[in-house]
Amino acid sequence: xxxxxxxxxxxxxxxxxxxxxxxxxxxxxxxxxxxxxxxxxxxxxxxxxxxxxxxxxxxxxxxxxxxxxxxxxxxxxxxxxxxxxxxxxxxxxxxxxxxxxxxxxxxxxxxxxxxxxxxxxxxxxxxxxxxxxxxxxxx
Amino acid sequence: xxxxxxxxxxxxxxxxxxxxxxxxxxxxxxxxxxxxxxxxxxxxxxxxxxxxxxxxxxxxxxxxxxxxxxxxxxxxxxxxxxxxxxxxxxxxxxxxxxxxxxxxxxxxxxxxxxxxxxxxxxxxxxxxxxxxxxxxxxxxxxxxxxxxxxxxxxxxxxxxxxxxxxxxxxxxxxxxxxxxxxxxxxxxxxxxxxxxxxxxxxxxxxxxxxxxxxxxxxxxxxxxxxxxxxxxxxxxxxxxxxxxxxxxxxxxxxxxx
Numbered sequence: 039x040x041x042x043x044x045x046x047x048x049x050x051x052x053x054x055x056x057x058x059x060x061x062x063x064x065x066x067x068x069x070x071x072x073x074x075x076x077x078x079x080x081x082x083x084x085x086x087x088x089x090x091x092x093x094x095x096x097x098x099x100x101x102x103x104x105x106x107x108x109x110x111x112x113x114x115x116x117x118x119x120x121x122x123x124x125x126x127x128x129x130x131x132x133x134x135x136x137x138x139x140x141x142x143x144x145x146x147x148x149x150x151x152x153x154x155x156x157x158x159x160x161x162x163x164x165x166x167x168x169x170x171x172x173x174x175x176x177x
Numbered sequence: 178x179x180x181x182x183x184x185x186x187x188x189x190x191x192x193x194x195x196x197x198x199x200x201x202x203x204x205x206x207x208x209x210x211x212x213x214x215x216x217x218x219x220x221x222x223x224x225x226x227x228x229x230x231x232x233x234x235x236x237x238x239x240x241x242x243x244x245x246x247x248x249x250x251x252x253x254x255x256x257x258x259x260x261x262x263x264x265x266x267x268x269x270x271x272x273x274x275x276x277x278x279x280x281x282x283x284x285x286x287x288x289x290x291x292x293x294x295x296x297x298x299x300x301x302x303x304x305x306x307x308x309x310x311x312x313x314x315x316x317x318x319x320x321x322x323x324x325x326x327x328x329x330x331x332x333x334x335x336x337x338x339x340x341x342x343x344x345x346x347x348x349x350x351x352x353x354x355x356x357x358x359x360x361x362x363x364x365x366x367x368x369x370x371x372x373x374x375x376x377x378x379x380x381x382x383x384x385x386x387x388x389x390x391x392x393x394x395x396x397x398x399x400x401x402x403x404x405x406x407x408x409x410x411x412x413x414x415x416x417x418x419x420x421x422x423x424x425x426x427x428x429x430x431x432x433x434x
Contacts, residue, residue, distance in 0.1 A: 056247075058240065058243055059219070059222035063226055063229050063232060066232045066233065067231055134211050136210075154214065159221070162222075
């Protein structure tokens with residue numbers, strides 16, 4: 039039996055080894071982390087079960103969901119599509135994009151942007167925790 | 178008048194070439210920045226994860242392995258940049274600086290050890306050196322070459338194989354009986370079309386499927402490998418069948434010592 043307070047964080051990243059530390063830290067704090075390597079896999083999970091926070095990359099293959107999309111921005115298509123279906127889902131974008139227009143677009147979609155490698159792990163952790171639990175932790 | 182027209186045309190062509198090259202340089206730099214940022218970011222986070230006392234000790238091994246494989250990627254990347262500029266100079270000189278008799282099997286084994294953690298990280302892939310093939314083809318003979326350069330050429334083939342091979346697949350390094358001596362990297366993964374084959378060794382070129390599936394890539398690995406082989410009076414060849422790709426570095430007979 040899962041404890042009732044266990045929150046689920048869904049990751050969509052085709053290079054999961056780049057964010058493994060984040061998942062380990064979350065799991066060690068009793069978060070349930072699900073890793074998916076493509077947007078289509080992530081979509082299937084979102085349809086199937088409840089997710090508290092989605093952490094997604096931008097640059098990854100479009101797969102079955104967006105077969106025509108260029109891999110440099112399949113994540114954008116993913117975010118636009120999921121916003122229609124789940125407008126209130128907490129979404130954090132974890133990527134290396136630097137284009138300010140694109141980052142602005144993410145903000146408009148109510149998506150928090152974290153640049154891979156720039157934010158300390160602890161900040162990323164706190165951010166995800168606060169998104170999941172709705173409060174800021176000080177442990 | 179016609180001469181002026183001609184000159185005008187030539188200037189336009191030169192201008193277009195210059196713009197194309199500038200654009201190539203810009204995209205290349207963006208690419209480089211991305212490719213340096215991602216592994217460095219992963220290293221930073223892994224170190225923070227190692228320091229995190231909530232993470233149980235038995236799970237920290239993965240983080241150490243990740244630091245190692247990301248550092249390998251960075252070293253490899255930086256070596257490619259250095260090679261890029263050195264090659265120009267070497268070709269002008271028409272000679273290589275540090276030629277030696279290279280034990281290619283040993284080189285293959287060392288590189289395999291280097292890339293194995295990365296292969297394991299990226300979808301439990303495995304690299305194998307077919308040592309029987311080396312013993313049959315080369316026996317105890319060595320290849321006269323600049324070791325650093327051919328190590329980099331072979332690394333580039335390996336890195337691509339690790340990147341583009343199917344999860345849980347096997348990547349094989351094998352010696353080939355060709356006119357001279359060949360060393361192949363064989364992997365099963367992203368298919369390469371006939372059209373892409375023609376341009377795959379050009380600078381900045383990445384296959385359409387490769388771009389769609391794997392966003393990161395500078396598009397200089399195969400270009401550099403082919404330049405290195407040219408410097409050794411050899412070639413690089415590509416044979417494909419469905420999802421299987423076989424890249425071979427071919428050395429001329431004169432280089433077998």
